[in-house]
Amino acid sequence: MRIGELARRTGITERALRYYEEQGLLRPERRPSGYRVYGDADVAAVRRIRILLAAGLSTAQITQVLPCMLDDDGRLAPLCPELVDALVEHREKIGEAIGELEATRANLDRIISAEARAGGDLRG
Structure with a gap:
């Protein structure tokens, strides 16, 4: 084809x-x-x-x-057994990236929450 x-x-x-x-x-x-x-x-x-x-x-x-x-x-x-090790390592890197993204999201949530507690529109 x-x-x-x-x-x-x-x-x-x-x-x-x-x-x-x-x-x-x-x-x-x-x-x-x-x-x-x-x-x-x-x-x-x-x-x-x-x-x-x-x-x-x-x-x-x-x-x-x-x-x-x-x-x-x-x-x-x-x-191949060595492939499993490489895939596990790749999965661990993905897990680390997810952890970093979750921390970033938590920081953003705190900023959003602070803006709401400040009572209003901090957007200017």
Whole structure:
């Protein structure tokens, strides 16, 4: 199938598919005319890429982890033990970022609350 068909089947833009190829995530066959040709395996690959992107991994990280992922009917599982450690570390970084955002929200809540206690419109 050509890139337009893959885009329709996956719900991903042609631009995103070209970007995935630039990043080494997809490797379509090339016709002498230069057209990309994709197979059914590429539909599944795009699904795996989207799952990993939704999990917060960058395309560079996905390039590294994708070969070590088992796709069990849409559920991804790491095959390489060292990958689990890297994913746990990534999850911890996300947890730290969430903690920082929660602290920021709490600070903002205190500011909003102070404005309300001050009795009015501090907006000027």
